[in-house]
Structure formats: C-alpha cells, structure tokens
Amino acid sequence: MTNLKCPVCGKYVNANNYNFNSEAFIDKNKEDSIVYCPFCGASSIFFSTSGEVYNINSQELDKNTLKIIDHAVKLEIFNGDFYLKASEMCKSDKLKEMFKSLSSIEYEHSRIHMRLGGFKETPVLINMNYSSYDTDEKLLKAASMREEHAVNYYEKYSKKINNKVLSKIFKILRDVEKIHIQLTLNEI
Ligand SMILES: [Zn+2]
Numbered sequence: 221m222t223n224l225k226c227p228v229c230g231k232y233v234n235a236n237n238y239n240f241n242s243e244a245f246i247d248k249n250k251e252d253s254i255v256y257c258p259f260c261g262a263s264s265i266f267f268s269t270s271g272e273v274y275n276i277n278s279q280e281l282d283k284n285t286l287k288i289i290d291h292a293v294k295l296e297i298f299n300g301d302f303y304l305k306a307s308e309m310c311k312s313d314k315l316k317e318m319f320k321s322l323s324s325i326e327y328e329h330s331r332i333h334m335r336l337g338g339f340k341e342t343p344v345l346i347n348m349n350y351s352s353y354d355t356d357e358k359l360l361k362a363a364s365m366r367e368e369h370a371v372n373y374y375e376k377y378s379k380k381i382n383n384k385v386l387s388k389i390f391k392i393l394r395d396v397e398k399i400h401i402q403l404t405l406n407e408i
Pocket residue numbers: 226227228229230231257258259260261262
C-alpha cells in the first residue's frame with residue numbers, strides 16, 4: 221500500500237494502521253481498498269496524492285469564528301470523554317470496543333479543531349456523572365443523541381462560517397458523525 225495522507229487530520233494511512241478503530245465504522249477498510257481515514261473517519265474521497273493537509277491561518281479568523289472552533293473542540297472532548305467512560309461502563313464486549321474506537325475518533329476531531337484554531341492548551345472538562353446510564357441501551361441512546369447534536373452543530377455552522385476550508389472540514393466531520401448515529405442506533 222502506498223502511503224495515503226488524510227487531508228483532514230494530516231495522518232498517513234498505511235498497511236499497519238488502516239484497520240485502527242474499525243469498530244467505529246460500518247463499511248470497513250481493506251488493505252487494498254481504503255474508504256475512510258482510520259483516525260478521524262474522513263471519507264477517502266478527499267484523499268489526494270499531493271499530501272495536502274487542509275489548513276487555515278487562525279490569525280486571520282474573526283473572534284466569532286474562533287469561538288465556533290473553540291466550541292467544536294469542547295464538543296468533541298465532551299463526546300470523547302463520554303465514550304471513554306461508556307467503554308468502561310457497558311456490559312457488552314463488542315460495545316466496549318466500539319465505544320473505545322469512537323472515543324479515539326472524537327478526540328482526533330478535537331485535535332483537528334485545535335490545530336485550525338491555533339489553540340495550544342487542551343481544555344479539561346468537568347467530570348460528568350454518568351451513573352444514570354446503567355444499561356447498554358441507555359448508553360447507546362445517549363451516544364446517538366450526542367452524535368445528533370454534533371451533526372446539527374456542524375451543519376449549522378458549516379453554513380454560517382465565512383471560511384471555505386473550515387466549512388468543508390465541518391461538512392466532512394458532520395458526515396463522520398452521521399455514521400456514528402447509524403452505528404449506535406444499529407446496536408439498540
Ligand atoms: Zn484523518
């Protein structure tokens with residue numbers, strides 16, 4: 221496999237990592253057929269051989285756009301934290317793996333936003349109390365609602381922000397989160 225580079229997270233996809241986080245995908249990567257980035261979930265239709273990574277100059281962004289990106293960082297960490305906890309709490313081994321993979325993808329999304337916004341410090345969110353999610357079904361329902369919220373966020377702001385690259389990234393991530401909704405609902 222030639223080294224493919226994801227233009228969204230900037231990571232290389234190769235024979236050693238193409239199946240990372242595979243539990244978080246419906247269509248699976250095969251060694252000879254890469255359909256998504258295993259790190260951020262971006263569709264491989266955006267891959268090119270140029271090695272380009274989508275980037276913006278955060279210095280040129282207005283305050284409002286920076287706020288939207290900052291919120292996206294927190295949204296993804298919020299969901300990454302949830303999935304990490306869900307992977308510890310759930311009873312099913314299959315779901316444990318799926319939640320772990322989803323967590324690592326959401327954290328990757330938060331790092332993408334941090335790079336775009338030029339943010340250096342990873343925010344630490346307050347610990348949530350998840351004790352009411354005492355069944356796998358409740359965890360899955362909570363997951364799908366969080367994904368729904370993320371899809372709506374990206375959808376709304378991809379239209380509002382006045383930056384083509386950012387808008388494109390928001391749409392790509394929106395589509396990744398849409399798969400997560402499907403994935404979590406499929407397990408209920
Ligand atoms: Zn990627």
